[in-house]
Amino acid sequence: MRSRKFFTLAAAAATILALAACAPDGVGTGAPVGGDDAAPIHIGIVYSESGALAAYGEAYKYGFEAGIDHATDGTRTVKGRKLDITYHDDAGDPEKAVSAAKDLIGKGYKILGGTVVSGVALPLAEQAEQNKVLYVSGPAAVDGITGINRYTFRSGRQSLQDVATAGSFIDTKGADVLVYAQANAFGQGNLKAVETVLGAQGARVSSVLVPEDATEFTPSSKKVFDAKADLVFVAWAGATSGAMWQGLDQQGVLDSTTVVTGLGDVSTYGAYGEAAEKVSFLNHYFPGAAGTETEKIMLDAVKAAGGTPDLFTPDGFVAAQMIVHAIAEGGDDVEAMVDALEGYEFEGPKGPTTVRASDHALIQPMYQAKLVKDGDAWTPKLVEKVDGKAVAPAEVASS
Numbered sequence: 001m002r003s004r005k006f007f008t009l010a011a012a013a014a015t016i017l018a019l020a021a022c023a024p025d026g027v028g029t030g031a032p033v034g035g036d037d038a039a040p041i042h043i044g045i046v047y048s049e050s051g052a053l054a055a056y057g058e059a060y061k062y063g064f065e066a067g068i069d070h071a072t073d074g075t076r077t078v079k080g081r082k083l084d085i086t087y088h089d090d091a092g093d094p095e096k097a098v099s100a101a102k103d104l105i106g107k108g109y110k111i112l113g114g115t116v117v118s119g120v121a122l123p124l125a126e127q128a129e130q131n132k133v134l135y136v137s138g139p140a141a142v143d144g145i146t147g148i149n150r151y152t153f154r155s156g157r158q159s160l161q162d163v164a165t166a167g168s169f170i171d172t173k174g175a176d177v178l179v180y181a182q183a184n185a186f187g188q189g190n191l192k193a194v195e196t197v198l199g200a201q202g203a204r205v206s207s208v209l210v211p212e213d214a215t216e217f218t219p220s221s222k223k224v225f226d227a228k229a230d231l232v233f234v235a236w237a238g239a240t241s242g243a244m245w246q247g248l249d250q251q252g253v254l255d256s257t258t259v260v261t262g263l264g265d266v267s268t269y270g271a272y273g274e275a276a277e278k279v280s281f282l283n284h285y286f287p288g289a290a291g292t293e294t295e296k297i298m299l300d301a302v303k304a305a306g307g308t309p310d311l312f313t314p315d316g317f318v319a320a321q322m323i324v325h326a327i328a329e330g331g332d333d334v335e336a337m338v339d340a341l342e343g344y345e346f347e348g349p350k351g352p353t354t355v356r357a358s359d360h361a362l363i364q365p366m367y368q369a370k371l372v373k374d375g376d377a378w379t380p381k382l383v384e385k386v387d388g389k390a391v392a393p394a395e396v397a398s399s
Helices: 054-071 094-106 118-131 159-167 185-200 218-227 241-250 273-278 293-304 313-330 334-341
Strands: 004-010 041-047 081-089 111-114 134-137 152-154 176-182 204-210 231-236 257-263 279-283 345-348 351-355 366-374 377-386
Touching (some): 041 054, 041 094, 054 081, 054 293, 054 313, 081 094, 081 313, 094 111, 094 118, 111 118, 111 313, 118 134, 118 152, 134 313, 134 334, 159 185, 159 257, 159 366, 176 185, 185 204, 185 231, 231 241, 241 273, 257 366, 273 366, 279 377, 293 313
Parallel strands (some): 004 231, 041 111, 111 134, 134 152, 176 231, 257 279
Antiparallel strands (some): 279 366, 366 377
């Protein structure tokens, strides 16, 4: 009997890049570029200091601060000009984020960054286009950010890269792929992504969608087991995750299939219980996954500052590197900053990273991982690095 493979995408806010291993040429030294020679460069970071995703925001901020220090060789200046960085809490609220962005733009800020929330990133991207300012989005994984406009970039991965990484576990051509998800926007969005990515690779895609308020998972788990799919991709979020995993385990799904799920932040490592040993994971990042010199610099800096490296630490670090590079090449000229970032290739914490010129997708390595028991805790272990080009999203056609 052919083996069945089971894939799961755990919820993560939307879910890399890095910083060059050494400071870019001209950063921290040389003559000022553009504008008043003595004037600082103003950078406004809008992110979740509070709210449901505050932990993601904290990881992003620690990474950003470490990235600024590294990219400027500790000077926090670019070609003699001080970087004036201010942080503004969006609390996960789009209206609050847009209000902060408008205030910053009104004060003359030409560079914005941040947000871990997809629903915040999209309206901030609209503000960037309307006001012709540079916006480097943070961990928000919504695919709509890629190619949305000339002025918007991203410093992390997008959902389509997660799905493509799931597909790296098997030969998807001719495979039967079942999406097990909640019947809400999150689950339906993942179903669409699987259809788009794995369907294009020749997979036959079906689904089992469960009401969001469901608390009993025996019937749906049995449907998953009975489907005998080659790959089952589970997209799940919220407090019922533990019960969902228990239902799959009790129905024999985890013992009869290969299970792959998205590995989230450190706080989620224990959420799978004993099922963790039966699961393989697709992953954006976990501390130590990359093994690069730049990653070591990032990890050491964050720890020295009192932070804990986590899932979205590289997103902040990469945002800093991208912004410093844009300023070094463009000074106060937003159009020149955009031109500098398009096609930008550098070695980040995760390895080779490219800002695709055509639509600003961030091409970066992804990972296959597993969780191993370490005393009473679970820790991730790298199984395989997935080349960024192999999981690059399809290019977004320009409008």
